[in-house]
Amino acid sequence: MFFRNLLLIMLFVVSNTAHSATVSGKLIGQNLQWYSAISTSNTNTLKPAQWIISGNISPGTMFTQQSITTSGSGNIELRNASGEVVSTTLTISGSEYVSPNATSLLSNNGDTTITMSGSNISASGVGVGNHVVQLSTASGNASTPFTHYRPLFRLPNIVKDFKGKPAGTYVGNSTVVLTYNYVRNDITISNTITGTLVFEIEYVPSVIDSIAFQETDKIIEIVYNLNGTVSGEVDFNGKATGIFPNGLNIEALSSLYSFSLQNVSGDRIPYDITCITCNTNLVSNGNKLLENGIITNINNNIDLVIKIGFSNIILSEITDGLYTDTVTLMFKPNL
Structure with missing residues (x-):
């Protein structure tokens, strides 16, 4: 029409x-x-x-x-x-x-x-x-x-x-x-x-310019408990710089001895990794957790505190010696 x-x-x-x-x-x-x-x-x-x-x-x-x-x-x-x-x-x-x-x-x-x-x-x-x-x-x-x-x-x-x-x-x-x-x-x-x-x-954009820790190689101070166990912990302090409009994501990616300290005899002490900044456990007793740490602070500079430690390890079940491990943490902008 x-x-x-x-x-x-x-x-x-x-x-x-x-x-x-x-x-x-x-x-x-x-x-x-x-x-x-x-x-x-x-x-x-x-x-x-x-x-x-x-x-x-x-x-x-x-x-x-x-x-x-x-x-x-x-x-x-x-x-x-x-x-x-x-x-x-x-x-x-x-x-x-x-x-x-x-x-x-x-x-x-x-x-x-x-x-x-x-x-x-x-x-x-x-x-x-x-x-x-x-x-x-x-x-x-x-x-x-x-x-x-x-x-x-x-x-x-x-x-x-x-x-x-x-x-x-x-x-x-x-x-x-x-x-x-x-x-x-x-x-x-x-x-x-x-x-x-x-x-x-x-x-x-979400961009990481740098991740820097004050020290990356530290000694855990051992505490001998009266019940025949040992405990210890150490903090790693660092800073993340960049642009993090949605925060920063942290993951415990891997370690040399499966998130355990090991001596030359092969004895192992499983440890915990905690992101103090994001109040999240990344590893518990040597087991990697599915939940990643997320820092929701949107500042361009973020102070990082990562705690590694163990508690109540029975002293009689491990041998004397130097226990070490190397752990890798992955940081990425949270999308």
Whole structure:
């Protein structure tokens, strides 16, 4: 029932009116938080919280979307103050319109689903609408088709594409090209308007600059207990520097003698490893625990205290001698 079948004259009009909507967010490690974008019911699809003003577009008696896309190759480049560039995919998947004069929908031959809720018109797709929006002509005059619009978009690779980039605020923009048809005086007119999506992403990577301990080779002071057992413990103090927006993860990775002190005779004393800073046991009586230590302090410098010790080892069951072990701890940013 729409334009190409019923009407005889088609005009094409291009408007250079440019308006914009800013989409801002913060990427901390792999956690992306949007400040001015709204999630839709479709997975990974967003829309700007800010509408793009359509400008002084011509009135009509009905309209529908013809196409909406972005200029360029489907990528957007985001650049920080130092000139570092992140190129990532930007995909348009639909659009929304504010049409205060909308009254009803009429069927049309198109592949994009058009729905209506009051003055809000939604287009689930980037092509020709399957409905036409009928506009109010109560005063005998044509009406403005819509006053605002915004695209639905996806940035499917943005977290991956920021990996390895330095911290900073990255800014870029993409031109949205919207073509729609409207009817005025029984003439179908195709109009194209452009708007700008501005993206501002503050990036805070998770990075370990250094892990340094004051001493990495220490002697455990032995305590002889009255019940015929021995105990001992020692603290290793260090510092982690870097950027830890989600904290720091610590794991007891391995040891030479399976988290036991061993002498030349092969006698073993299993020990405990405790992350005092994160209040977590990493190894208990020589057994590695599944739970890693997580320091939730988000400061860029973290003081580390790792305690290694044993208690109530029966003295008569071990021989005299020097007991040693080498243990490896793994530190990584908590994602």
